[in-house]
Amino acid sequence: MSELVRVALGALAARKLRSFLSALGIAIGIASLVSVLGLSDSSKSALLDQIGALGTNLLTVEAGTGFGAGDSALPETAVASASRVATVEATAAVYSVDAAVYRNDLVPEDQTGGIRVIGTDPGLLETLNGGMAHGSFLTEGTRQYPVAVVGSVAAERLGIRDLDPAVMLHIGGRWVEVLGVLEPFALAAELDRAVLIGDLAAEAYFDAELAPTVVYVRVDERYIDETRDVLAGTIDPENPEEVEISRPSDLLEAQSAAESSFTGLFLGLGAVALLVGGIGVANVMVIGVIERRSEIGLRRAIGATRAHIRRQFLIEALTLASLGGTAGVLLGVAVTYVYATAQAWRVIIPPVALVGGLSAAVAIGVVAGLYPAIRAARVSPTEALRSA
């Protein structure tokens, strides 16, 4: 066996460029398969890590669009009611404020930039596992003053890069100082496009009604479904059907599922690349059989059986495909490593990609090598050795 591999390697080495190019075809196909599998697993794990870090125990409670529901607000007692449920760990409410935000008093009135003003309580940041990019969030001390915290997208639209020097916004005809800029909320993207002010300040300065539009609720992990079932009735005993409760982490899980379906598409493309690579190997082997007729004839003359010749060409194709496959696996791992690292994902190379990549290469080698090998074995030695 080692003898056959040595002969095959010698034959491939004698045609270095051609062997390299056809192995390259296989390598690209395998590399794309391995990197697609590696990247999809790495990104999925990043997403799952994110979901895990944010927690799947966050519920959002909103006023539904049920019969007779016009004002789309929850009862004023919603937060207090929700907090009374034993399995609720934290709550935070947001209130809509009827005011527009401008960078200064010279911006035309209709250029609101689509930014909402929202009143909230200091517990929001913790309840949503949010973070600050600059400055600080609202506190018990500042919730009653005309100060604001800006969501990540809103900050970008308002052109706020940092808070030095201090930034003032013109909200509802009043100057408001910006205390902080938020990092994006993974589980409440709607708040990224908002400017947040204290609930007490909203009431005092902007005439806001303290009926929450959304209540965010952190629930004991073990009782998520049970809590979910009782929350609506607790918050609005009169019209529980008008309370809508959702779980934002479901969205991320759906996103993860959506990415999986893209993975399928890319795997298909990788398989096409591999097929093309396999055809390349088959082509090189067929050309090899035609070109190397005299070598085949000579080998038969020095005692090679048809089986020897068939095996030789098959092993050449296998060697070519295996070399390409190995290079492809390494390349795919490298691509996964570089891209996942650049995306700050954990690098995950699924073993099935490694084993599957190499097996696919070997299978391609057999399929691509079989026909040329059979042809080589059938070459008539007399014709192959014709002197003229």
Added chain:
Amino acid sequence: MIGPEAPTVARTAPDPSAPAIELQEVSKHYPGSPPVVALDRVSVRIDRGEMVAVVGQSGSGKSTMLHVMGTLDGPTSGTVLIEGIDTSVLSDDRLAAIRGRRVGFVFQRFFLLAGVAVIDNVANGLLYTGATRPQRREAAAAVLERVGLGDRIWHRPNELSGGETQRVAVARALVHEPAFVLADEPTGNLDSASSASIMDLFMSLHDEGRTIVVITHNEDIAATLPRRLQILDGRLHDDVRASAN
């Protein structure tokens, strides 16, 4: 395939008293329209230790006859006996084993593997005999010494002259100590001095008792050999033995 004159029980072991090579009514046709008749009912018997020249125009069927004698190709009809064994009953493996152990082929175009050292080209003659790589190289070095290329074993074929290249090819044909050497125009690509030295080499092999069949275009060379077969249009036209020897 087996003619009416074939023995009822086919031999599968060599018969020491049988002739080295015997063709009985051997024909070889190649398919096509019209089919090419390369050999037409050739019957010839070559005894052990004979040295035979095969002459004839190109396309007359000389090479085909040589290949059939060496079991490289099977006849369309007729019987080929190698040391008394009917080759038509042998499997591809057995035929390959005959070529690998009993027959040494030499070709006009040498057929050395470019880029492979002389010693390994010669050692390749033992590739299908089951010998290990060190054994093959040892035998190759010995036979290269014998054909006068002991100092060239690590050269590449393209670093050698034509005569030297053919010596390498002869060494490859001899490395497994074959009983028969079948040479197809071994001097066809060589100048007269190189041709003479190759023929001297064949003569010395003949003196060792090997059976040698040489196809040649060269009348002068043919005239020096003890027996001459002339092939014309696939038929054995003439079979002349020199009175001397």
